Amino acid sequence: MTTDAAASAPHPPAVHNSEDARAAADMATAAGELLLDFRADAHLARLDLGEVRRIGDRISHEFLVAELARRFPADAVLSEEGADDPSRLTADRVWIVDPLDGTREFGEFGRIDWAVHVALVERGRLTAGAVAMPALGVTYSTADAPTPAGPAPAAPRVVVSRTRRPEPVMAMAAALGAELVEMGSAGAKAMAVVRGEVEVYAHTGGQYEWDSAAPVAVARAAGLHVSRIDGSEPVYNQENPWLPDLLICRPELAGTALEALAR
Numbered sequence: 001m002t003t004d005a006a007a008s009a010p011h012p013p014a015v016h017n018s019e020d021a022r023a024a025a026d027m028a029t030a031a032g033e034l035l036l037d038f039r040a041d042a043h044l045a046r047l048d049l050g051e052v053r054r055i056g057d058r059i060s061h062e063f064l065v066a067e068l069a070r071r072f073p074a075d076a077v078l079s080e081e082g083a084d085d086p087s088r089l090t091a092d093r094v095w096i097v098d099p100l101d102g103t104r105e106f107g108e109f110g111r112i113d114w115a116v117h118v119a120l121v122e123r124g125r126l127t128a129g130a131v132a133m134p135a136l137g138v139t140y141s142t143a144d145a146p147t148p149a150g151p152a153p154a155a156p157r158v159v160v161s162r163t164r165r166p167e168p169v170m171a172m173a174a175a176l177g178a179e180l181v182e183m184g185s186a187g188a189k190a191m192a193v194v195r196g197e198v199e200v201y202a203h204t205g206g207q208y209e210w211d212s213a214a215p216v217a218v219a220r221a222a223g224l225h226v227s228r229i230d231g232s233e234p235v236y237n238q239e240n241p242w243l244p245d246l247l248i249c250r251p252e253l254a255g256t257a258l259e260a261l262a263r
Helices: 004-008 018-045 049-071 086-090 167-178 186-195 209-219 251-262
Strands: 078-079 093-101 115-122 127-132 138-141 157-161 179-183 202-204 226-229 246-249
Touching: 004 209, 004 251, 018 115, 018 127, 018 138, 018 157, 018 186, 049 078, 049 093, 049 115, 078 086, 078 209, 078 251, 086 226, 093 186, 093 209, 115 179, 127 186, 138 209, 157 167, 157 186, 167 251, 179 202, 186 202, 186 209, 186 246, 202 251, 209 226, 209 246
Parallel strands: 078 093, 157 179, 157 202
Antiparallel strands: 093 115, 115 127, 127 138, 202 246, 226 246
């Protein structure tokens, strides 16, 4: 079953710039390695968890901003941890980064469900992206995103937050007859769909562009359905970076998921 929104939603083909995708992957991976080293040292030093999270955000942000300035000095940057520069709105190329997605999970030693996001928007379109999962030792990018194999199971798996269960997401899960899988950051959830560990990730609780830009780019490159929960296309590099909802799922489940989310 499909909804009108699902049938009419614009889902442009992914544009893969392999050079930019490799750069995104390299930078996300390197930032993740810095975070792993810092977290190990912080654990040994028994630093306060709040301090671990704050310093982790800063270390990754400063590294990514410096690398982007070195590699792409003419490009604009929108980072969760940086001051917004309005000149990005007229720039041809804008990097959207989340230096540490899943700050809460990063501060809980031993957790693996946190990520580093690096994405590129060119003239309004996502053209490259990478999501590093440092604690897993893997980085997913638009250059080599895996495609989930085989059909979706009869009882699909829906990845949800450990702490928040929005009613629309729970209604969608019920409509799909889904099993719930708890996980931390947005990037971790989206990459679980890419890996085929779950089939659906829906978010309705409020996000910003940096939370979803890189995961959306990678998910689209993997052949997954990506949209807002009304079926429309997520749009990036807007004056207000608030982008509150998202659906990433196996294409064959999109119609039922969107219909349930619209109720």
